[in-house]
Structure formats: structure tokens, C-alpha cells
Amino acid sequence: MTERHGKDSETLELRARISTLEQLLDVYERSVMEQSDRLYEEQERIRFQKTLLESQGEASLDGILSVGVDGTILFANRRLSEMWGMSPPAVGTKSIDRVLRAIGERSGDSEGFLERSSGDEDGEESRREISLSDGRTFEQYTAPIRSREGKNLGRVWQFRDISAFKEIDRVKDEFISAVSHELRTPLTSIRGSMDLMAGGVMGELPSEAMALLKVGQKNCDRLVRIINDVLDIQKIEAGRMEFSFGVIALEDVMAESVAAIQPYGERLGVALQLESSAPGVRVRADPDRLMQVMDNLLSNAAKFSPAGGTVEVKLASRGHFARVRVEDRGPGIAPDFQGRVFEKFSQGSAQPPRDRTGSGLGLNIARAIVERMQGSIGFRPRPGGGTVFYFDLPVWRDSQHAEPAR
Ligand SMILES: Nc1ncnc2c1ncn2[C@@H]1O[C@H](COP(=O)(O)OP(=O)(O)OP(=O)(O)O)[C@@H](O)[C@H]1O
Ligand SMILES: [Mg+2]
Incomplete structure (x- = not known):
């Protein structure tokens, strides 16, 4: 009787333990499922962000290239290879030297470009213009890629074709310069005629006419001064103002x-x-x-x-x-x-x-x-x-x- 009683209680205890274990397993299973769901969502989110970033990079009218600290290409859009006329850089490979050399050669300044670009490794952001041997002008922007904690993760380059702006600027300068010169000649002649009249070639003028003539002379001088100033500014901006030291x-x-x-x-x-x-x-x-x-x-x-x-x-x-x-x-x-x-x-x-x-x-x-x-x-x-x-x-x-x- 006692023996039987002992066995029953052992079985009961075992069952209770199994049930507890089953419950624990259940909880564990549910938690693993939840975690894997969350992980999946997170992966999806990261995949979406990546696609979004890449499509934004591809949609840019500028050529973009980003590189990790070890020289691995992180991103390069199609526009970059179009602009520089080179084969698309292979993302994930350490081919930055090849890419920079290709860019350097096409900008007609291979060594200088490589040197400056590698010198930029830890440098701050910078912007400069590059004149290509084929007549195009690019604006180059480069900046370090930094983590939130300020750790250097690599570098990004961006190239913008500003040839059209440069051309518009040149045409505008030429236009202003031509118009200014054209204005100056008739103005000098108007001033000359007024001077002659004021000097009495037509006989003595009534004082009212003389006063009007003075206003004309003064405004003529003023216009000539403004035209000369505009021409000076243009010369300065084009680096063509002459100095006799x-x-x-x-x-x-x-x-x-x-x-x-x-x-x-x-x-x-x-x-x-x-x-x-x-x-x-x-x-x-x-x-x-x-x-x-x-x-x-x-x-x-x-x-x-x-x-x-x-x-x-x-x-x-x-x-x-x-x-x-x-x-x-x-x-x-x-x-x-x-x-x-x-x-x-x-x-x-x-x-x-x-x-x-x-x-x-x-x-x-x-x-x-x-x-x-x-x-x-x-x-x-x-x-x-x-x-x-x-x-x-x-x-x-x-x-x-x-x-x-x-
Ligand atoms: N001595 C001054 N006292 C007060 N304001 C001044 C003085 N000098 C310059 N300014 C201010 O700076 C502005 C720019 O001067 P600036 O000499 O470039 O042009 P401007 O005299 O108006 O025209 P411009 O010199 O082309 O005939 C002036 O219009 C004025 O507002
Ligand atoms: Mg002034």
C-alpha cells in the first residue's frame, strides 16, 4: 500500500514537472517566434531603406561615389560612370584606386587628383571646380562619412556638371561688356555736343537752356561713371583688371x-x-x-x-x-x-x-x-x-x- 502510494506521488510529480517544462517551452517558443518576426520586420525595413537610398542616389543628376575607409566601393551611381565615361565601379570591391585614376586621367590631372583625393582621407568637406580637357566644367564636392559617434567610415564624392552655367555666365559677361562699350561711344558724342553748346558755338544760350544743358551734362557723366564701374567689376571678376605697379x-x-x-x-x-x-x-x-x-x-x-x-x-x-x-x-x-x-x-x-x-x-x-x-x-x-x-x-x-x- 505504501509502496503503491509512493509510486503514484512520483508519477504525479513527474507529470507536474513535464507540464511546467511544456509551459516553459511554449513561452520560449512564442518568444522565439516574436523575435524572429521582429528580426524579419527589421530586415525588411533595412532592405527598404537601402532600396530607397539607392534609388535616390540613382535619381540624382550628379555623379555620386562613396568609399569605405579600406577603399571598398560602397556606392556608385550610373550618372558617375556616364559623366566620366568609364565602366561602372564594382560595388563591394576595393577598386577605388582604379576609379580615381580613371577620373584623374579624364580631368587631365591624374596624379594631382589622386594625391588630393587621398590627402582628403580624414579631411573636412571641400568644394572645387575641375576643368576637363574636353571643355566641360565639373563642381566636385567631397566630405567624410561619419558615424553618429564621429567615427570615420569613409568618404563621399559628388560631381556636378556646371558647364551650362559657366557658358551662360560667359555669354552674360560678354553681353554686358559689349553693351557697355556700345553705350560709351554715343554717350561720349552726346557729352561732346553738349559741351560745344555750353561753350557757345550756337551763340549765347538763355539761362534756362544753360541750366537744362548742365543737368544733361551731369547725367551723362553719371552714366559714363556707372558704365566704367560695371566694366571694372567685370574685369576684376574675370581677373583681367590691369595694374601698373x-x-x-x-x-x-x-x-x-x-x-x-x-x-x-x-x-x-x-x-x-x-x-x-x-x-x-x-x-x-x-x-x-x-x-x-x-x-x-x-x-x-x-x-x-x-x-x-x-x-x-x-x-x-x-x-x-x-x-x-x-x-x-x-x-x-x-x-x-x-x-x-x-x-x-x-x-x-x-x-x-x-x-x-x-x-x-x-x-x-x-x-x-x-x-x-x-x-x-x-x-x-x-x-x-x-x-x-x-x-x-x-x-x-x-x-x-x-x-x-x-
Ligand atoms: N561714409 C559712409 N557713411 C555712411 N554710409 C556709407 C558710407 N560709405 C558707404 N556707405 C554705404 O555703403 C553703400 C555702398 O557704398 P559704395 O561706395 O559702394 O556705393 P555708392 O557710393 O552708393 O555708389 P557708387 O560708389 O557706386 O557711386 C552706400 O550706398 C552707403 O549706403
Ligand atoms: Mg561710393
Whole structure:
């Protein structure tokens, strides 16, 4: 009886254990199923992302190439091989050297391209233009591929064919240049005729006619000035502005500029004062171009000055540089305009009180000229009101063996 009882309880216990194990197995099975479902979904999501990225890459009008740190091609779209006329790079292979060599050869700069590209390995992003021997121009953008933690995972290159933009730009420049030149000739002739009339070739003119003629002359000059400025800007942008450098005494050019602008100052009731604490300081510059810079700074200062005001022109030496300052007591330059003062065609909202002519080109040209002479230009508010425009030019030392001064 006891033995039988013992066996029964053993069986019961075994059954209970089996049932528990079955339950556990059930839970485990369900969890594995859930996990595998999740894994499947995740795989599907990654596959979708990959397809999406690849189709976006393929849809791009730019050629795209991405490479891992070990030189394995991660992605290359069809446009890349079309643009460079090469067989499509094999994704997953370490063929980056072959691809870069092919690109380098086609850009007519095989070694330079490879060198610069490998030099870019850990470098930051960069953008530059590449001129191909077949006349096309590409813009190349390259940047490192970084993980969220900032680890370097490789590099991406993007090439954009900008030949059409370049061509439009060239045609636009040619057009402006041709129109400007065409305008200048008849304008010179109009000005000549008006000068003759004002000089009395038709006999003495009634004072009303004379006044009208003066308006005509003034506006003719203004148009010629704007055309010349536009042509100058074009020359600067095309790197074709000519300079005739010589070693010159800066104070002489300043005195000449002040004298030239004096009549304009008188008309506006503004006095010009020249002060120098560095007489005899010399610079290597083109005196006519320097006059152009001075002319704009002085005319700006005069036209923004109140009637009865004074413009001070100062020359000082600061170490290796000579500094020219033009100080006015005008309205100053509004903070929201300060970042655009040197941009072309930019004019602030403050209106000059009497002379409202101007096209916003003067300072853009002045900056280009000063920079061509290894100098820099800037401005700051004048304590007590007004603005100080200044430019620095490297001082010329005799030990530099110059060509003789002009
Ligand atoms: N001394 C100054 N005081 C106040 N504002 C100035 C001064 N100089 C320049 N500016 C501001 O900067 C703008 C650009 O000057 P910039 O000399 O380039 O053009 P502009 O004098 O208007 O025309 P342009 O010089 O082509 O005849 C001016 O229109 C004016 O708003
Ligand atoms: Mg000006």
C-alpha cells in the first residue's frame, strides 16, 4: 500500500514537472517566434531603406561615389560612370584606386587628383571646380562619412556638371561688356555736343537752356561713371583688371585725391582736411587705381556728411603697414547693413542728404583694388558719430629692390 502510494506521488510529480517544462517551452517558443518576426520586420525595413537610398542616389543628376575607409566601393551611381565615361565601379570591391585614376586621367590631372583625393582621407568637406580637357566644367564636392559617434567610415564624392552655367555666365559677361562699350561711344558724342553748346558755338544760350544743358551734362557723366564701374567689376571678376605697379609716396596720392574731390566737397558744403603722421611712407601700388579707391572713400564720406561738416583724411604708419583713414561725421552705417557694405550694387537705407547718385559699386571695386595691392580695407563707427573707412597697404622698404617710382 505504501509502496503503491509512493509510486503514484512520483508519477504525479513527474507529470507536474513535464507540464511546467511544456509551459516553459511554449513561452520560449512564442518568444522565439516574436523575435524572429521582429528580426524579419527589421530586415525588411533595412532592405527598404537601402532600396530607397539607392534609388535616390540613382535619381540624382550628379555623379555620386562613396568609399569605405579600406577603399571598398560602397556606392556608385550610373550618372558617375556616364559623366566620366568609364565602366561602372564594382560595388563591394576595393577598386577605388582604379576609379580615381580613371577620373584623374579624364580631368587631365591624374596624379594631382589622386594625391588630393587621398590627402582628403580624414579631411573636412571641400568644394572645387575641375576643368576637363574636353571643355566641360565639373563642381566636385567631397566630405567624410561619419558615424553618429564621429567615427570615420569613409568618404563621399559628388560631381556636378556646371558647364551650362559657366557658358551662360560667359555669354552674360560678354553681353554686358559689349553693351557697355556700345553705350560709351554715343554717350561720349552726346557729352561732346553738349559741351560745344555750353561753350557757345550756337551763340549765347538763355539761362534756362544753360541750366537744362548742365543737368544733361551731369547725367551723362553719371552714366559714363556707372558704365566704367560695371566694366571694372567685370574685369576684376574675370581677373583681367590691369595694374601698373610702381613704388609711390602715399601722401602724394592722398593729396592729389583730396584736391580732385575738393570741388565736389565745396558743392556739398563739406571741407576736406589732410593730416599725416607718416610723411614719406612709400608703398608699391598703381597710383591711378589708388586714386580710384580714394575717390570713392572721399566721395562717400563727403556725400554722407552734413552740410558744414568736415571729412578728415589721415595717414599713419603701423608696423609693416601704412594706414589711410577717411573719417566723416555722417549718419554711420546701420548694423543690419554692415555685413553687405562691400557687396556690389548694395546700398544702405540711410540716404545721403544732398547727392543721391550712386550705384553701390564703389566699395566693391575699392576692396578688389586694395586686395590686389596686398592690402585690406574695412570700416568702423567713429566715436562721437560718423564712420571711419580705412585701408592698409604694406610699406615699401628700399631693401626690396623695386623698379623706379612712376
Ligand atoms: N561714409 C559712409 N557713411 C555712411 N554710409 C556709407 C558710407 N560709405 C558707404 N556707405 C554705404 O555703403 C553703400 C555702398 O557704398 P559704395 O561706395 O559702394 O556705393 P555708392 O557710393 O552708393 O555708389 P557708387 O560708389 O557706386 O557711386 C552706400 O550706398 C552707403 O549706403
Ligand atoms: Mg561710393
